[in-house]
Amino acid sequence: MxxxxxxxxxxxxxxxxxxxxxxxxxxxxxxxxxxxxxxxxxxxxxxxxxxxxxxxxxxxxxxxxxxxxxxxxxxxxxxxxxxxxxxxxxxxxxxxxxxxxxxxxxxxxxxxxxxxxxxxxxxxxxxxxxxxxxxxxxxxxxxxxxxxxxxxxxxxxxxxxxxxxxxxxxxxxxxxxxxxxxxxxxxxxxxxxxxxxxxxxxxxxxxxxxxxxxxxxxxxxxxxxxxxxxxxxxxxxxxxxxxxxxxxxxxxxxxxxxxxxxxxxxxxxxxxxxxxxxxxxxxxxxxxxxxxxxxxxxxxxxxxxxxxxxxxxxxxxxxxxxxxxxxxxxxxxxxxxxxxxxxxxxxxxxKKIRNKAVVNASPTKKLIRELKAENNRLLSRMAGLGSAGRAISDEAQLQLLAESEGRPRSTQMTWEARLEEARQEWEQQYSAMTQASVPASWFQMP
CATH class of the missing domain: 3.40.850.10 (Kinesin motor domain)
Structure with missing residues (x-):
């Protein structure tokens, strides 16, 4: 190797x-x-x-x-x-x-x-x-x-x-x-x-x-x-x-x-x-x-x-x-x-070829870091604003949390929908192939 x-x-x-x-x-x-x-x-x-x-x-x-x-x-x-x-x-x-x-x-x-x-x-x-x-x-x-x-x-x-x-x-x-x-x-x-x-x-x-x-x-x-x-x-x-x-x-x-x-x-x-x-x-x-x-x-x-x-x-x-x-x-x-x-x-x-592979990490990581840095800057500016500043900072944190978690949650919903669609397609193929005398166990979803 x-x-x-x-x-x-x-x-x-x-x-x-x-x-x-x-x-x-x-x-x-x-x-x-x-x-x-x-x-x-x-x-x-x-x-x-x-x-x-x-x-x-x-x-x-x-x-x-x-x-x-x-x-x-x-x-x-x-x-x-x-x-x-x-x-x-x-x-x-x-x-x-x-x-x-x-x-x-x-x-x-x-x-x-x-x-x-x-x-x-x-x-x-x-x-x-x-x-x-x-x-x-x-x-x-x-x-x-x-x-x-x-x-x-x-x-x-x-x-x-x-x-x-x-x-x-x-x-x-x-x-x-x-x-x-x-x-x-x-x-x-x-x-x-x-x-x-x-x-x-x-x-x-x-x-x-x-x-x-x-x-x-x-x-x-x-x-x-x-x-x-x-x-x-x-x-x-x-x-x-x-x-x-x-x-x-x-x-x-x-x-x-x-x-x-x-x-x-x-x-x-x-x-x-x-x-x-x-x-x-x-x-x-x-x-x-x-x-x-x-x-x-x-x-x-x-x-x-x-x-x-x-x-x-x-x-x-x-x-x-x-x-x-x-x-x-x-x-x-x-x-x-x-x-x-x-x-x-x-x-x-x-054997002489040399590839330079890189890790395929989502730009989400960079985005979250930038959002957190911006949030910290806002918090430091609002430190002297009292309760109003704290309310704004709380809102900023909630927004940051929503942005950071929104993509995985939406991805989860999309992925589950795709899995369900694949299962339905398997069932349709199962029905069609059963009529053609193909063993039913071949198309049953686990």
Missing amino acids: TLVDDCLYFDTAIVILIQREKDAGSRCVISMDSNSTSIYDPRNPGHVKTFTFDLAYWSHNGFLKDENGMLISAGSSSYAGQREVFCDLGQGVLQSAWQGYNATLLAYGQTGSGKSYSMIGYGANRGLVPSVCEELCKAIQSQEKNKQYQITFSMLEIYNEQVIDLLSKTRKPGGLKIREDQQQGFYVDGLKLVPCDNYAQIERLMDQGNKMRTTATTTMNASSSRSHMVITIQFKQIFLDEAITKQSVINLVDLAGSERQKSSGSEKDRLKEGTRVNLSLTTLGNVISALAEVATGKKVLHIPYRDSVLTKLLQSALGGNSRTIMIAALSPADICYEETLSTLRYAERA
């Missing part, structure tokens, strides 16, 4: 071998020693390239399945399961969010390298996204009562350079539009933001969104993600006693897999999808390269954020106000040597 000037950038290598590579009789060309990852050229075994990252996780072998279906280390092996990854990475995201920093976690790698497994997981082996969401909700339940917490959840995919809302019942032709605001930068106009007050709601939303996500079969992966998925959690903390608000945006990004047409066997629609994915990932690489040069002191005239939808939405995460973690998922198979080497080089460039 690197922490410099309030910036946090992780590079993490995760290794996994999939069934296709096992069936091909592939040999492992990756080795790890502490935080170093080495790759051997299968055509020239004496040629070795070594890369060093903040963390490196071995998940190729050395594991057992416990009684709950969780994959765990077998004895003294170096296998790292989902628990270890969450403790190192997920906890860092949560810590940043509680402090009021924006946080981003994104997974990059070739098709079938284990990005979705790391981010979403399967069965008992839950990935970073559900673990982060659940732990955030658990922590909120145990907090002090003089604070209010608000969570809104959104989920989108970028497919063929179009933004699709995975929580919307309808798909807008051409996708949702990307707008730019002077304060918040690029954002998705019309994206559905769902208020949530417990993890059960978030879990059902994720399930709904994952079912809507675009996947297809290629020779590299039986269920290849053909789109980038971005889950965004807006987390707001309102300190009622101090009239301070902290808010953070947590971006959890499962990028589509990079792939070569020859390896993936893509044709027609699959080829078009893969081409769009590779173009957006190439743009992402260009942005990372430009930011890496800036970090080394070079003068860069242009950073191509606007060249793709993905880099527009990740602008703040890549080169702005965010603590960012990048996972580089690798295939250890010799038949994927070129793709794996490319991923390692990609991550090595990203």
Whole structure:
């Protein structure tokens, strides 16, 4: 982990071998020693390239399945399961969010390298996204009562350079539009933001969104993600006693897999999808390269954020106000040597980037301080006015109290109304889906 000037950038290598590579009789060309990852050229075994990252996780072998279906280390092996990854990475995201920093976690790698497994997981082996969401909700339940917490959840995919809302019942032709605001930068106009007050709601939303996500079969992966998925959690903390608000945006990004047409066997629609994915990932690489040069002191005239939808939405995460973690998922198979080497080089460039994140505290704090200072000045002037002065000072204090407390109270009312609206929408979906013979328990609100 690197922490410099309030910036946090992780590079993490995760290794996994999939069934296709096992069936091909592939040999492992990756080795790890502490935080170093080495790759051997299968055509020239004496040629070795070594890369060093903040963390490196071995998940190729050395594991057992416990009684709950969780994959765990077998004895003294170096296998790292989902628990270890969450403790190192997920906890860092949560810590940043509680402090009021924006946080981003994104997974990059070739098709079938284990990005979705790391981010979403399967069965008992839950990935970073559900673990982060659940732990955030658990922590909120145990907090002090003089604070209010608000969570809104959104989920989108970028497919063929179009933004699709995975929580919307309808798909807008051409996708949702990307707008730019002077304060918040690029954002998705019309994206559905769902208020949530417990993890059960978030879990059902994720399930709904994952079912809507675009996947297809290629020779590299039986269920290849053909789109980038971005889950965004807006987390707001309102300190009622101090009239301070902290808010953070947590971006959890499962990028589509990079792939070569020859390896993936893509044709027609699959080829078009893969081409769009590779173009957006190439743009992402260009942005990372430009930011890496800036970090080394070079003068860069242009950073191509606007060249793709993905880099527009990740602008703040890549080169702005965010603590960012990048996972580089690798295939250890010799038949994927070129793709794996490319991923390692990609991550090595990203490691050079340094963001300067700041705490997102509401200007309410500054406003209250100014009001109190002004009130004190008025009190000192009225000290010699007797009872009339005291009456005026009492009125000024009441006004100050109303101004300091008014915003949290109005926010509370608005938030409760939004939660109720979300519950009503769930009930409507439940009624509609029940008629379509979908299990009722799926849509019941907790």
